[in-house]
Amino acid sequence: xxxxxxxxxGDEMTRVLWAVIKEKLLLPFIDLKTEYxxxxxxxxxxxxxxxxxxxxxxxxxxxxxxxCATITSNAxxxxxxxxxxxxxxxxxxxxxxLDGTVFRKxxxxxxxxxxxxxxxxxxxxxxxxxxxxYKAAEMEIDGPGKVELxxxxxxxxxxxxxxxxxxxxxxxxxxGMHNYDExxxxxxxxxxxxxxxxxxxxxxxxxxxxxxxxxxxxxTIFNEIYETEFKEKCAAAGVQYYYTLIDDAVARVVKxxxxxxxxxxxxxxxxxxxxxxxxxxxxxxxTSVLVSPAGVFEYEAAHGTVQQHYYRWQKxxxxxxxxTALIFAWTGALAKRAELDNLDDLGQFAKQLEKATLDTIxxxxxxxxxxxxxxPLPEKTLNSWDFIDMVAExxxx
Ligand code: NAP
Ligand code: MG
Numbered sequence: 001x002x003x004x005x006x007x008x009x010g011d012e013m014t015r016v017l018w019a020v021i022k023e024k025l026l027l028p029f030i031d032l033k034t035e036y037x038x039x040x041x042x043x044x045x046x047x048x049x050x051x052x053x054x055x056x057x058x059x060x061x062x063x064x065x066x067x068c069a070t071i072t073s074n075a076x077x078x079x080x081x082x083x084x085x086x087x088x089x090x091x092x093x094x095x096x097x098l099d100g101t102v103f104r105k106x107x108x109x110x111x112x113x114x115x116x117x118x119x120x121x122x123x124x125x126x127x128x129x130x131x132x133x134y135k136a137a138e139m140e141i142d143g144p145g146k147v148e149l150x151x152x153x154x155x156x157x158x159x160x161x162x163x164x165x166x167x168x169x170x171x172x173x174x175x176g177m178h179n180y181d182e183x184x185x186x187x188x189x190x191x192x193x194x195x196x197x198x199x200x201x202x203x204x205x206x207x208x209x210x211x212x213x214x215x216x217x218x219x220t221i222f223n224e225i226y227e228t229e230f231k232e233k234c235a236a237a238g239v240q241y242y243y244t245l246i247d248d249a250v251a252r253v254v255k256x257x258x259x260x261x262x263x264x265x266x267x268x269x270x271x272x273x274x275x276x277x278x279x280x281x282x283x284x285x286x287t288s289v290l291v292s293p294a295g296v297f298e299y300e301a302a303h304g305t306v307q308q309h310y311y312r313w314q315k316x317x318x319x320x321x322x323x324t325a326l327i328f329a330w331t332g333a334l335a336k337r338a339e340l341d342n343l344d345d346l347g348q349f350a351k352q353l354e355k356a357t358l359d360t361i362x363x364x365x366x367x368x369x370x371x372x373x374x375x376p377l378p379e380k381t382l383n384s385w386d387f388i389d390m391v392a393e394x395x396x397x
Contacts, residue, residue: 005032005333011071014301017326038051102269121257122280128265131177131266133267138173141166141172141173149161181221196230206245322368366382
């Protein structure tokens with residue numbers, strides 16, 4: 001390797017497996033160069049979350065990052081980890097700094113059929129990774145009054161609009177959200193580029209009938225970017241662009257054959273990618289990459305820290321947690337590094353590691369989450385450590 005990959009460590013079961021993957025599947029085979037950032041909850045708390053910001057800046061500097069799952073703190077976690085502060089979601093912080101779009105694609109295997117039996121090809125989710133509810137301002141209302149949105153322009157002009165009266169009912173909650181045209185344009189461009197590269201149709205859906213200005217802007221910008229920048233390229237690649245309402249899209253997705261990119265606003269993408277992941281098989285069979293408009297890439301697993309498995313591991317159990325998405329986060333990052341630095345051997349290695357992982361599963365050797373779904377029944381259901389050893393064996397072959 002010439003340039004390091006930004007390595008972002010995380011929490012709980014995924015942190016445990018992260019180290020095993022490096023030891024058994026990476027270090028014996030490649031001269032791995034990384035710049036390491038510890039985003040474990042304790043270190044984020046100790047550094048007042050500065051480490052999270054630094055890791056995102058490092059991704060901008062080097063171009064490629066790989067991230068382990070991390071705990072998003074809440075009151076329970078604050079108590080559990082004795083935290084000074086409640087910290088924001090590290091993913092939200094990193095995504096806000098990098099901007100961009102998260103593409104999530106199921107890793108399909110022949111032994112696990114999607115629960116939606118009409119699906120023939122993977123449904124890729126393109127999730128806008130900036131703004132909306134993830135960058136919202138929220139307030140609790142605890143007495144009579146009114147709430148307004150106020151826009152103070154630099155020239156001193158002021159526009160205000162009523163959000164709600166708290167007169168009859170005098171307590172509740174309010175929220176203000178935003179997005180930027182530039183971010184929405186990058187989101188649209190990233191989705192068209194992905195669809196053209198993969199030669200799959202692009203669907204985009206919002207709720208513009210209800211949110212005429214906010215969601216309406218997303219619809220208009222997608223349409224403008226299509227008309228002015230991608231119409232001909234889409235036609236040349238045989239890629240169709242299709243806009244519909246989000247509820248109509250959900251209904252069509254469940255009746256359809258799959259095989260398209262579904263561009264989703266931030267919250268829709270958060271929810272729908274979990275639906276797609278679990279309907280395709282397991283949360284651990286999903287790749288995830290954040291593509292920023294600056295041309296930098298962050299690879300991660302789509303699942304969380306697998307908290308319940310971690311507590312069992314702490315009690316001495318060798319859990320059967322599926323490491324596939326974590327392995328694919330590494331292979332995605334290594335393959336991108338190889339592409340950017342013209343390292344053919346490294347690119348080959350990334351492909352072989354993916355193949356070794358999938359071949360092991362197709363040969364009937366898998367973790368418990370897949371064993372429950374496998375048809376035919378698995379030959380062997382292994383704990384994570386033994387599974388990773390089998391993948392290493394397959395690599396050596
Ligand atoms: P989760 O860690 O994804 O786990 C939810 C359930 O999905 C698990 O209990 C397990 O089911 C199954 N699962 C997920 N990954 C698996 C794997 N690799 N192998 C086998 N089964 C797997 O979600 P969560 O429990 O909601 O969240 C736990 C923590 O993760 C939270 O603190 C949250 O903040 C954080 N989180 C982080 C990220 C991220 O950093 N990208 C994303 C989401 C959540 P069974 O228990 O039935 O086996
Ligand atoms: Mg989610």
